[in-house]
Every structure is written in C-alpha cells, then in structure tokens.
Amino acid sequence: MKDVDAVLFDFDGTLWDPETEIFRAHAEIFLEFGHRLPAEVWSSLVGTIGSDLWTQLERATGCAVDRRELQERVRRRQRELLGGLCGRPGVHRILGAVDALGISRGIVSNSTREWVARYARQCGLAEGWSTVQCADGDRASAKPEPDLYVAALESLGIPAERAVAFEDSPNGVRAAKRAGIRCVAIPNAMTAELDLQEADLRFESFEQVDLPGIIGGTPMRQASPAAGAAAPKAPSGADASGEDTALRHYYYLPDDLRVVRGEGVYLYADDGRRYLDCSSGTFNLSLGYAHPEIVEAVREQAGRLIHVTSKFQTDPLNALVAKLAEVSPANLTRVHLKSASGSDANEGAVKIAQVHTGKSDVVTLFRGHLGQTLGMIGASGAAFRRAPFPSHLPGVVHVPDPHCLRCFYRQERATCGLLCVERINDFIDYASTGRVACVVLEPISGNGGNVVPPDGYLRALKDLCEERGILLVFDEIQTGFGRTGRMFAADHFGVSPHLMTFGKGLGGAGMPIAGILTEERLTGVEGHHINSTFGGNVLAAAAALKTLEVIGRPGFLENVRDVGAYVLERLRGLARKVPFVREVRGVGLMIGIDVVDREGRPDPGLTNHLAERGMDHGLLLRTSLYGHGNVLKVRPALVMTRQEADEMCDLLERLFLSVPS
Structure with a gap:
C-alpha cells in the first residue's frame, strides 16, 4: 500500500461506535412487546439503510404496530444514549498521523449529512475532511454498492489504487473493494463476529494500527487474523494478560473505567464513551481537564526547571507567594508553600497554632474531613475512619456541625440563638484539657455532606475563639480559589480566620500544590517542623500562577x-x-x-x-x-x-x- 494520497473512513461504527446504543434503543421497544431483538439479526443489518425492523416486530407479535410513533421514540432514545459517546479509541491519533503525512482524508457513510455533521462535532471530528460522501437515504447508492467510494475518489481526483479505506462491517468492506480500494477492517462490538475476510487487513482497534507502516508498505505491527482464528496478541502491556498482571499488583483495585484523556468538564474512556465529571476529578480540577493555558504554562516551565529544594528562590514561587498574599483576606499576609498535600497543610496549621499558643488541644466538627495523615484522620469526624488505628492525635475534641437540616440540638434556626456555637464553650470546659490551641473547620464541609453553615455562624465562632485566645483555622482546600463564586469561602461569608489552608483547586488542572496562609504574628515555626520534600514545587507553582490569573479575569x-x-x-x-x-x-x-x-x-x-x-x-x-x-x-x-x-x-x-x- 505505497504512495497513498487519501484515507477514507466509514463513520458509524468505524470513527465512532453508536451501534450498541442504537441496538439498545430498538431492543427496548421489542422488550416492551415481550420479544427479544436478537443481536445476530441486528448484526446482519449493520451497514445497510432502510432496514425494516418493525415488520419483524409485527411478525413476532402477530399484530400491527404504530411505526411512526415507535420510530420517533427510538429517535428520542438514541439522542439520549448517544449523547455521551465520542470517537473510538485511537481515532484521534490516526487522524493526526494522516494529517502529519500530508494525506487527504474523507468520510464515506450510509448516514445522512446532518447525522454525520452532528456527531462528528460531538466526537471532536468535524474538522480536516477533504470530502464527505453520504447516502442521505438513497438506497441505490448506499453500501454495499461502490457509488459513495467512487464519488469520493472523483471529488479528490485520485485513482482507487492510491486510496485506503477503513470500515467496520462486511457491507462497507465490500463497497470499498468493489470500488477498487484496499480496505482495513476495524470491527466493533456488533461486527466483531461477522465475516470480514474480504478486507486486506484487520485490526481489533485503531490503537493497534501502524498507519505509516500501512502506507509505506513496511511490516505490519499487527497481522490480520483469518475469520474464526485467534486474534494476534497485542503489544506488551496492552493485552488482556498484561492488564491482568498490572491489576494484580495494585494495592487495592481501581475502578473498571479506563480513561484516556480529558477536556474541560469531560472525561473520555478507552471504550469511546464520554462522561461529564460532576466532581472535577477529586474536586481539584478547578479549570477542568487539560486546560490549554495550564498545559502551556507547565510545558514551558518544564523545559527550564521542574523542581529545586525549597531552600532556594525561584521566579514562579516568588510570584506565587506575592499573588497569594494579594488575593487572600487582608489579615493573612504570610504564605507557606512547602506543604505536600492538603492533609500536610492542615497538620502544619495545627503545629503552628500549638507552637504559638503553647496549648495542645484541637476542636473540629463531627463531619469534618481534614485529611489522610494519621494526625488528620484523628482530627476528622466519622468513627469509621479512626477505627482501624490505635493511635490518634491526642487532645482532639469533636463538636456538632452547624447542620440545620439535622440539628444536633433539635432547634429551629429562627429561635436557636446559634446554640451550635454557644455549646462549644461547654465542650472546651468539660471535654478538653482546657488548653485549646485552635478550632479547625471547613467553611462548607467537603466530604461531610456539603453542610452550609447558617448566617452568622462563622462570625460567632470567630468571636468565641478570640474571647478564649484560640486560633481559628479555615480549611479551604475544597472551598478555595473560586469554588463558592468568591476567591475564598472566607470572602463569601465575610469572616477572616487567623490561619487558612489551601490546596486542590490551586493547581488548576491537576498539579499538586498546597500551603498555609497566616497572620503576621504567627511566623517563626522552624521549617523542619512543617516542610515537605515536594512542597514548593516549581512546576506546580507555574500552574498555580496561571490558575490565579484565569480565575482573576473579569467575569x-x-x-x-x-x-x-x-x-x-x-x-x-x-x-x-x-x-x-x-x-x-x-x-x-x-x-x-x-x-x-x-x-x-x-x-x-x-x-x-x-x-x-x-x-x-x-x-x-x-x-x-x-x-x-x-x-x-x-x-x-x-x-x-x-x-x-x-x-x-x-x-x-x-x-x-x-x-x-
């Protein structure tokens, strides 16, 4: 297959794979009538147009059906099911390789132009096509007839021997071969068992395709199996046995979902499905997946300096420290960037409070989640998290949350007088040593149920702390950097703590960074008590700077x-x-x-x-x-x-x- 000038792709089932979901939409109708739509019947129709499934349903039921109504229901259901699909795994890589080689590419499809245009946009495949040929409902020119391929060749002005086609079904392969075009079969779940022997080559996915090898005539990375023969083994690390080996070595098994890329609010799996991530990773992707400005900032910084001991200054760290002091509450003027994680930052804040107050105890909330270190597990709420560990941070006092829906004190907000704050005095007087260094809480609970405190709660809590010489620490690891619609939850509630921890969202698109903001009077704790090896990472600082720039833009x-x-x-x-x-x-x-x-x-x-x-x-x-x-x-x-x-x-x-x- 040397000297190729064009690569032509079938759309449905090849560039993307809606067949399983389209089958599902029809099968659900059949089940409503008490009959199963056999997959083999559907597979026999793949690659054709105008197929009459409703006649088969009428034969199975022995009665007439409202075809127009059923077809409209299928259409609506398809829109629902197909809304999360994207291109098949490896498609973007193959198209990129075609473009890099300076070869024209085209779509040849039995579908309508409207269908192809809609779902090509959804899959991120709308650009770069030199020709698009669609049957648009014309059964006479549709595959397995060669007409669409002949039209594509004529529009490009090239002979058949200088083109290669990718198809997923026997009808598609037959159409390409009748037009004199060499064809590569890439079956999907619905066509994998069909006879594709007429194709010149067969691969099980685009990820196995060596396009330069095909075009240049060099040996294939994957041989083409005969029908019914065992498929060739995939490259090391990509085959099933290699995957099983990897899974055996995980300390605990990950989820079955295997992701390949992300963009904005979407995550893409290796089976071609697109997911809308309602959790922005672990609530740390404030700017979403692969934000282009973060990617570029990281790429540029990585070429100069990735990490250096935090003992030294760097331009990104100096700039970040200055920017954090600028955007934080006015009383928080000192920035500690040498924490390795949010848990580490919270533990560091407790240490600072203990050193400066000379006291030991820590007050936290029932539903608080302060981290994963042994100390912060002990300081967090929820007994199941502390149960496995015999050693906890001593002197922790847990108090009820300001959870009005399920008030611990069974009060109504209009008349409660913020008893959830007032009773903290009793916990300090009777449940602690009386030597409380700090109160640590999330302004809005993260893992504890998204509890939003009632108006006045945080102000009353700060007043209590100042009356008793206790430092108030806000854990803004989840709420910080725009999550509440303000830079910090402290800004939203109009209450400035004495210390604030941050992390997660500051990395923008997933770069790990965390730290502590303090008042001027709370400096002086020696670095070896609160520094971590990867704290103050230069690459993460570059990402954080760009994140703050984006968040700070008007609007x-x-x-x-x-x-x-x-x-x-x-x-x-x-x-x-x-x-x-x-x-x-x-x-x-x-x-x-x-x-x-x-x-x-x-x-x-x-x-x-x-x-x-x-x-x-x-x-x-x-x-x-x-x-x-x-x-x-x-x-x-x-x-x-x-x-x-x-x-x-x-x-x-x-x-x-x-x-x-």
Missing part, C-alpha cells in the same frame, strides 16, 4: 456564581419531582444533594446506587463520607458553561427519574 467568578445559582435552581426543581431528595444545598459550584428513604432518613444505599448508575447516563458522581454518607456531591469544574450545566442537569434528571417510585 470568571461571576460566571461561577451565575452557573451555580442556575444549577441550584434546576436541581431544586428536580427535587420536587422525586421523593428521595430531601434538600439541595450549596454555594457557587459546591452543591450537595441530600438523599433520603421513604421515612426521610439518610439513605447511603440509594445514594451509592445513584452514583453507580450515573455512569450509565454519562455522569461521574461522588458521594459523601466515602460511601457512608447520603449526599451526592455536585462540584464540576469552574469553567462549566450554562450549556454544560443544562446537559449535567438533564442527565441527572434522567438518572433520578429512572429510579422506581
């Missing part, structure tokens, strides 16, 4: 507030349609959906079920308290648009309405 935080308010409104409307949502609460794009059973009690089982089923609807969801809680956490990337918010809410509605009443 960015306003958009977070606007989109967040819109999502809250839509989800509260959804809550009125289902019996299992007790409350939707949040600020900005930090939102929680409180799930309950028929008696109104927290229902972790249903919450986990919704998160698991979310993947079937193209959603990635996380739940509170590591699956022990009853809150679905909705915290997408802050770059989410109104259109993407609508898509997310639409998918959540379909998910929720699929739960039996």
